[in-house]
Amino acid sequence: MMLPIQDLRVRSVERLVSPRALKESLPLTEAANQTVYASRLAIQRILSGEDKRFLIIVGPCSIHDPVAALDYARSLQALQEELKGELFLVMRTYFEKPRTTVGWKGLINDPFLDGSCNIQEGLRLARKLLLEINEMGLPAASEFLDSITPQYLADLISWAAIGARTTESQLHREMASGLSMPVGFKNGTDGSLQIAVDALGAALQPHSFVGIDQEGFTSVIRTSGNPWGHLVLRGGHKRSNYDPESIQEACIRLLKGGLPQRVIVDCSHANSAKRPSVQETVLGSILEQRVRGTEAIIGAMLESYLFEGSQKIPEDLTELRYGISVTDPCLDWDTTEKLLRQSSRRIRETFSTGC
Numbered sequence: 523m524m525l526p527i528q529d530l531r532v533r534s535v536e537r538l539v540s541p542r543a544l545k546e547s548l549p550l551t552e553a554a555n556q557t558v559y560a561s562r563l564a565i566q567r568i569l570s571g572e573d574k575r576f577l578i579i580v581g582p583c584s585i586h587d588p589v590a591a592l593d594y595a596r597s598l599q600a601l602q603e604e605l606k607g608e609l610f611l612v613m614r615t616y617f618e619k620p621r622t623t624v625g626w627k628g629l630i631n632d633p634f635l636d637g638s639c640n641i642q643e644g645l646r647l648a649r650k651l652l653l654e655i656n657e658m659g660l661p662a663a664s665e666f667l668d669s670i671t672p673q674y675l676a677d678l679i680s681w682a683a684i685g686a687r688t689t690e691s692q693l694h695r696e697m698a699s700g701l702s703m704p705v706g707f708k709n710g711t712d713g714s715l716q717i718a719v720d721a722l723g724a725a726l727q728p729h730s731f732v733g734i735d736q737e738g739f740t741s742v743i744r745t746s747g748n749p750w751g752h753l754v755l756r757g758g759h760k761r762s763n764y765d766p767e768s769i770q771e772a773c774i775r776l777l778k779g780g781l782p783q784r785v786i787v788d789c790s791h792a793n794s795a796k797r798p799s800v801q802e803t804v805l806g807s808i809l810e811q812r813v814r815g816t817e818a819i820i821g822a823m824l825e826s827y828l829f830e831g832s833q834k835i836p837e838d839l840t841e842l843r844y845g846i847s848v849t850d851p852c853l854d855w856d857t858t859e860k861l862l863r864q865s866s867r868r869i870r871e872t873f874s875t876g877c
């Protein structure tokens with residue numbers, strides 16, 4: 523007699539739309555294609571030091587309401603036009619949230635925020651929003667947490683992150699080696715830098731691994747390696763890592779790893795102890811370091827939304843407050859606008875970006 527040994531803990535398996543089918547229903551437009559192409563190139567030029575503008579990845583901790591996200595995107599796009607000589611702004615459009623233990627895992631996983639986990643609809647909503655944002659001319663940044671998701675969305679992403687909880691994962695390093703956009707690797711949640719430096723070295727190399735193709739078939743993916751990986755300093759459990767000594771330590775590690783000395787500082791997360799107002803202090807500090815000659819700091823990340831703070835997802839979803847984060851607390855729009863204008867002014871009065 524055969525004893526039950528398979529799928530003992532699997533409740534169901536549903537087939538998902540293929541990447542090609544989703545893309546056929548929400549095709550890449552010429553306007554969006556041009557935004558992605560031009561902004562990836564601009565980010566690469568910032569990484570190589572040819573473009574002296576400051577790269578700022580800014581936007582909500584997570585997207586849970588596409589209407590509010592578009593509202594935010596419109597304001598950010600107008601500000602990008604105004605500040606484009608000094609800053610290059612990319613909107614955080616994070617659809618997948620890594621959790622320390624459990625919690626809402628983002629719009630793709632649970633688009634209705636009620637535990638129904640309609641992933642097919644989540645992917646559709648994410649693609650639709652990314653199309654709309656890119657069509658405005660505003661580039662988008664996202665964390666790739668799931669190694670399948672990029673097949674559905676990567677054509678609309680100009681900057682990708684591998685998060686603190688996955689930087690050490692071989693699967694994520696392999697995936698990054700095949701991504702078409704620059705990829706920022708966060709240091710570990712415990713503050714460990716070396717895992718991110720190792721990740722950069724690993725993602726630079728070619729890899730062969732199992733993934734899916736555009737039809738959704740399990741496939742062997744062979745990559746050529748991503749030369750645009752870089753470090754994102756996000757602080758750690760014990761301390762922040764945006765001060766001059768921490769930046770210097772990061773540069774020494776990069777040098778020892780034979781990697782270019784380029785870092786982005788995440789002003790939020792453990793660098794701000796998740797207190798939105800501290801993001802302003804962190805941004806001020808790294809901008810001063812940069813204008814005083816630390817060229818290794820090429821940009822910053824800010825968590826910002828329409829209104830300050832965060833809210834718990836209520837049982838009764840009609841009680842959700844518009845434009846407030848449902849994950850980490852964010853800066854409000856007015857403060858964000860003020861900080862970005864100040865940053866742009868500080869750069870303009872100190873050096874010429876040539877843009």
Ligand SMILES: O=C[C@H](O)[C@H](O)COP(=O)(O)O
Nearest residue numbers: 619620621622623625849850
């Ligand atoms: O950026 C978001 C959070 O810091 C990350 O997803 C972890 O969140 P958690 O500790 O609330 O689970």
Ligand SMILES: C=C(OP(=O)(O)O)C(=O)O
Nearest residue numbers: 583685686687708756791
């Ligand atoms: C989860 C995030 O950051 P980290 O991986 O640094 O915790 C994030 O940027 O949303």
